[in-house]
Amino acid sequence: MPLEPLSQKEIEDRLAELPGWSVDGDRLSRSYRLGTHFAAAALVVHIAQVQEELDHHSDLTLGYNTVSLSVNTHSVGGAVTERDFELAQKVEALAPGHGAR
Numbered sequence: 001m002p003l004e005p006l007s008q009k010e011i012e013d014r015l016a017e018l019p020g021w022s023v024d025g026d027r028l029s030r031s032y033r034l035g036t037h038f039a040a041a042a043l044v045v046h047i048a049q050v051q052e053e054l055d056h057h058s059d060l061t062l063g064y065n066t067v068s069l070s071v072n073t074h075s076v077g078g079a080v081t082e083r084d085f086e087l088a089q090k091v092e093a094l095a096p097g098h099g100a101r
């Protein structure tokens with residue numbers, strides 16, 4: 001199936017399964033808080049590894065003890081697609097192991 005922008009209803013259904021994530025305009029986003037700056041940096045590296053594996057890349061921002069991601073799909077003109085939610089689910093699965101909340 002070719003990649004297509006998700007409808008508003010599809011986005012709402014997927015967001016209901018992903019507490020902490022939101023869609024603002026045409027981007028899927030979430031921020032995490034960690035215990036230390038170094039823990040936050042380690043989470044960034046882990047997310048970067050997953051993004052390389054998926055060949056799908058968020059804008060990923062490291063703060064003092066925060067990590068923020070914002071993603072959409074460039075190849076459909078910058079809309080939210082299934083690929084963005086796939087990345088979000090993978091990040092959700094690994095973040096607790098870093099103590100992220």
Ligand SMILES: C[C@H](O)[C@H](O)[C@H]1CNC2=NC(N)=NC(=O)C2=N1
Pocket residue numbers: 055056057058071072073074075076
């Ligand atoms: C050639 C390569 O597969 C593409 O450029 C990938 C890489 N990472 C990407 N990341 C995101 N967020 N959207 C894309 O459409 C995208 N496309």
